[in-house]
Amino acid sequence: MGMDDSAEIYGKYREELHRYATTLVGASDAEDVVSTVVLRIIRKRGLEDLDDPRAYLFKSVLNESRGYARRRKHTPLVDQPISDVPVELLDVVQAVMDLPLRQRAAVFLYYWESEPIDEIARLMNIVPGAVKRYLHLARKRLKGALR
Amino acid sequence: MTLTKSEEQKLKAALGVVVNEAPPGLEYTDLGARSSTRRTGAQVSAKWAAAAAFIVVALLLTPVAFLTVWNNEEPAAPLVTPTSPPPESLTADTAVTTPTTVDDLEGFDLAPALELAGSDRMVTLQNFSVVVSSDGGATWEPLYEFQHELDLLVATPDGSVAALRNPNSYSDALGPDSIVNDQVEFHQMDDETGEWIVTALPRPVLASDLDPSPVDGGCGLGGLQHWVDAIAGTTSEIYVVVGDMIVVAEGVCSETTQLLWTSPDGTNWTIEEIDIDGFIFELAWTGDRYVAFGSNKAMSRGGVHELRIWTSNDLVTWDRVAVDLSAIPDRARVLPWFARGADDEGARLLVPGDGSIAARIPLAGSPFHTDIAHIGELREVLAAIGWEERTDADEANTLEGVLAMLQVTFPLDEQDVLRLISYWQPFQPAGHLILRSNGGLVWTSEYSE
Structure with missing residues (x-):
């Protein structure tokens, strides 16, 4: 147990954590969010000491993202020039990034990562009913852009 | 509330646009350095091009x-x-x-x-x-x-x-x-x-x-x-x-x-x-x-x-x-999402059990029509729907390049209009077509706003 084990766990979840963080705070801050979370954990103990490192990392990334999201409230989360987004997706991308943070997290985990509700509840540290509620509210908000 | 299949696909494509931006992340040994390394514009553009190519194909x-x-x-x-x-x-x-x-x-x-x-x-x-x-x-x-x-x-x-x-x-x-x-x-x-x-x-x-x-x-x-x-x-x-x-x-x-x-x-x-x-x-x-x-x-x-x-x-x-x-008015058209009967966006089929059947099908209008006489007028229509022409890009991304790819020429005919709609898909709700039948063999239709 030690650095090698932590490195292996980090490597295992690195890509999906960065996708998650990018959806929550944008690409330019995603690396900072993940790095901050992982560093904070390994400075106290190794990742291998966590009972469920994946759930812990996802919960921590969501919590860490809340501060970044507040700071970037008026900054576009998609870093690319808007003209680069396929025109038929402009409204949808914007609508997704305008969702409240937890709704956006639920949408990402459900529609992109295809996680079941119970697993999303575990990763977001909320009850399954709350996940369903977030998804319901998100779909309602997205409907206009998806038409 | 549910999403239709086409809406879900569109949402996933949009999520793909977002997550495609995700950085690869630092190596474990570099975490302490908290490097501020960022991807170059060229790398980013290549990834966006790949995402856009996939979406067009899809x-x-x-x-x-x-x-x-x-x-x-x-x-x-x-x-x-x-x-x-x-x-x-x-x-x-x-x-x-x-x-x-x-x-x-x-x-x-x-x-x-x-x-x-x-x-x-x-x-x-x-x-x-x-x-x-x-x-x-x-x-x-x-x-x-x-x-x-x-x-x-x-x-x-x-x-x-x-x-x-x-x-x-x-x-x-x-x-x-x-x-x-x-x-x-x-x-x-x-x-x-x-x-x-x-x-x-x-x-x-x-x-x-x-x-x-x-x-x-x-x-x-x-x-x-x-x-x-x-x-x-x-x-x-x-x-x-x-x-x-x-x-x-x-x-x-x-x-x-x-x-x-x-x-x-x-x-x-x-x-x-x-x-x-x-x-x-x-x-x-x-x-x-x-x-x-x-x-x-x-x-x-x-x-x-x-x-x-x-x-x-x-x-x-x-x-x-x-x-x-x-009964469908000029410039209104049937769109793919007319198809879903189980949500509030698509066609609603009604089968009361007496042998009758009815459907209400949402229609959509488009700003493209055969009266658009030349490319300048089309450019104005596209500007009105928010499309920004990339004049600094290669020829394929200019309006002329897109029209050549779509094989659209002036004066526009109905096929040209359909190609424009398929590419830009700028739709607004335009009422409903209501179909009714007793048994399903003979149908009457009417338009409803």
Whole structure:
């Protein structure tokens, strides 16, 4: 147990954590969010000491993202020039990034990562009913852009 | 509230745009340095180009003929019987309305509820649940809750209810060698015990000479995916399900095939390919025959669709029925999302049980029309819908380049207009087409704002 084990766990979840963080705070801050979370954990103990490192990392990334999201409230989360987004997706991308943070997290985990509700509840540290509620509210908000 | 298949695909494509931006992340040994390394603009542009290329391919799938042979791969097997959690109160926005005759279709404003024959109850899908109302839709209680979203709901003429779940994720099919071929789940309520039994529908099996994995047909789309579009229940035991499949194989970029699952008892299912001149999106049983609503192209195709209606007595022969579409105003068109009957965006089929059938089909208008005389005028139309021409890019990204790719020339004809619509898809709601029939063979149509 030690650095090698932590490195292996980090490597295992690195890509999906960065996708998650990018959806929550944008690409330019995603690396900072993940790095901050992982560093904070390994400075106290190794990742291998966590009972469920994946759930812990996802919960921590969501919590860490809340501060970044507040700071970037008026900054576009998609870093690319808007003209680069396929025109038929402009409204949808914007609508997704305008969702409240937890709704956006639920949408990402459900529609992109295809996680079941119970697993999303575990990763977001909320009850399954709350996940369903977030998804319901998100779909309602997205409907206009998806038409 | 649910998303239609096309809406879900659009959402996933948008999420793909976002996550495609994700940085690879620092190596573990570099975490302490908290490097501020960022990707270069060139790297970013390449990734965006790849994402855009995929989306265009996904929206404009090119048909390529190929042969498949369908077999019953495995018998349907009962799966788990999920337990329902205690009912919880539902929010006010769960209220839905349903007409009781085809003449009431104007009032069909929200997601359609299905009446349960022989009772004063009706059911609909809501938030991963089948919910039931005994007071005309004023209040709803969960009848069945599941961990995942249920896609289609059906109530049979003898009062049974069943639902379908497509477990195959569109996003899982994005890789060039993906196989997304999990079995569709049929959830049926046992009328006597009230418990729900889950049965797996057989998955399609390809001919042995068609190997979808690992290959890249050249379009960046996955190797195989299948899903369900429509369900009809003739009785509490006889169910019919229609779906689609896309295959990418060696030298075959993509093809959409219609699938038909039938069950004589609600438990055992067979699967075969449908021989029909189009694609079925909605299916109903009128008491004498099956009536299918659909289009000249698969639901996954964007742009304008040509509405088609068929009838069948045996599910083998499908006779196309003439439909007078002259009630559709100029510049209004039928779009792919007319297809979904189980949500508040698509066509709503009404089969009250007296042999009559009706549909309300949403229409959309577009700013493109044949009166646009020259490219300058088209440029103004595009500016009005927010399209910014990339004058600094290579010629293919200029308006002239796009028009050349689309093979659009002035003066515009109707085909040119359809190509413009398919590419930019700038739609606004433009009322509804209401179709009514007694038995499904002869239809009347009218326009409703």
